[in-house]
Amino acid sequence: MILGSVLNPINSSMLAVALIPIGRDFGASPSQTAWLITGLYLATAVGQPVIGRLVDSFGPRLLYLTGTALVGVAGLIGVLAPELWVLIVSRVLLGFGTSAAYPASMFLLRSESDRTGLRSPSGVLAALSISNQVVSVLGPPLGGLLVGAGGWHLIFAVNVPLSVACLVLGTLYLPRASAVGTDLSAARSERIDVAGMALFAGTLTAFMFVLMGPEVTRLPLLVVLTAVGAAFVVRELRTASPFLDLRVLAGNLPLLTTYVRQFLAFVTSYAFMFGFTQWLEEGRSLSPSAAGMVLLPMSAAAILVTAITGRRAEVRGKLLAGSLVQVAGTALMLLIGPQTPIWALVLIATVIGVPQGLNGLANQNALYAQADPARMGSSAGLLRTFMYLGALAASAANAAFYRHGATTAGLHELAWLLVGVSAVFLVVTLADRSLRRVGHLGKATTPER
Incomplete structure (x- = not known):
């Protein structure tokens, strides 16, 4: 399950050092290559809850094997892509293919907890988080090595052996639906809300085009987003078996707050990873492999922090520490310039690694305690x-601030945005009193209402 769950972060992070080489090969600007990032993330944003809902109904095995097989197919398409749009299609397929393993893992952990009566498995949750942190922050240096060894095509080719490994291990070890401890009959008896899933996908797609579209088209896109989003809400409130039970979700304020924190944390994390890396290559004139090595200490910081704090189920202290360091790290970006020494760039990357090791793990533990x-x-x-x-x-944000290239001025504008986002994360954490109770219950926790 760990191997499957790292397919998404490794594909997310390796691309950071390949955007500039891909843009050069296809004659594309940073605002155009940004669709390689957006395509994967949109597919994942849609695919994760949709496939998660199917995992709830049919168990983890079938969805895991289907998803990881799609990863191998997407990798082959990426290697052979003759044009940028084909490469974008490959990234979309990667997004859907990598969406199965994480919800399958959480499902298996919860079913074992229900079967045994044991409390939240903090050690296993930490292992999942550490593995994702490791590949996320090792992705840029690994991608740099692959690009240096054989070009950007290798970051797509690596998905083929990873897919084969997942298929072999999944076939051998994943339990069939009949062997899963949790009773799936009740979930299977519910009708799958296909219309709700489609409207959910349409809402996220419209949201993406609002973010990425030119300013002259924003108003029509906002109208489409409002209409599709409203239709999704009406559908989910009226159907007997909704894809997302908005009434239950609205009544679970701690879980909603965890989702908001997750959004804020990863705006900062991904904007830094892609924005800073592109600036290192274009604004600081480093090679892809050198840019990846600058980010390597970020990996060490994230892994070390997660390893030290991972077995503690308590989350509030982690989130407070992570948010404070995140504010400091993004503020340091304002001091960067073309002549900034490498040691200072390494130091900033190291500081940013600390909240990456704390925030994701804490939100994952909070969800485990708060979800139905x-x-x-x-x-x-x-x-x-x-x-x-x-x-x-x-x-x-990267596409907007780097419209004319990954310049130092664009990096500073991005830094101001990230300081603001990090400050909001801190405020949300301070205001959430429910966090005091997470990690202090003796048995497997139940959702807080």
Whole structure:
């Protein structure tokens, strides 16, 4: 399950150092190559809760195997892509293919907790978080090495052996639906809300085009977004078996707040990873491999922090520390210039790694305590949706500030935005009193209402 769950972050992070080479090969600007980021994140934002809902109904095995097979197909398409739009299609397929493993993992953990009566498995949750952190922050240096060794095509080719490994291990070890501890009959008896899923996808797609579209088209797009979003809300409130039970979700304020924190945390995380990396290559004139090595200490900081704090189920202290360091790290970006020494750039990357090691793990632990056990797959998928909504917003910000290239002025404008987002994250964390109770319950936790 860990191997499957890292497919998405490794594909997200490796691309950071390949955007400039891809743009050169296809004659595309940073605002055009930003669609490579957006395509994967949009597909993931839609796919995570949709596939999570199917995991709740049919168990993890079928969805896991189907998704990881699609990853291999997408990798081959990316290697052979003759034009930028084909590469974007490959990224969209990667987004859908990598959407199954994480909700399947959370489903299995919850079903084991229900079966055994054990409390929240903080150690296993930490292992999932550490593995995702590791590949997220090792992705840029690994991508830099691959690009240096054989060009950007290799960052797509690596998906083929990873897909094969997941298929072999999944076939051998994942339990069939009949062997899963949780009773799936009740979930299967509910009708799958296909219309709700379609409207959800339409709402997120319209949201993406509002973020990424030119200013002259924003008003019509906003009208479309409002109409499709309203139709989705009406549909989910009126149907007997909704894709997203908005009434239950609205009554679970702690869980909603966790989703908001996830969005804010990853706006900062992904905007820094892609914005800073592009500036290192274009504004600081580093090679892709050198830019990846500058980000390597960010990996060490995130892994170390997660390893130290991972087994503690308490989340409020992690979030407070993470938000404070995040504000400081984004503020340091304002001091960067073309002549900034490498050691200072490494220091800033290291500081940014600390909240990456704290915030994602804490939000994951909070979700485990706050979500309805019967909807754990879809709730976990929705947590990833808010993560990738943050990534979509980050991609749009990078495209807007780097419209004329990854300049130092654009990096500073991006930094001001991230300081503001980090400050809001801190305020939301301070205002959430429910966090005091998470991690202090003796048995498997139930949702807070």
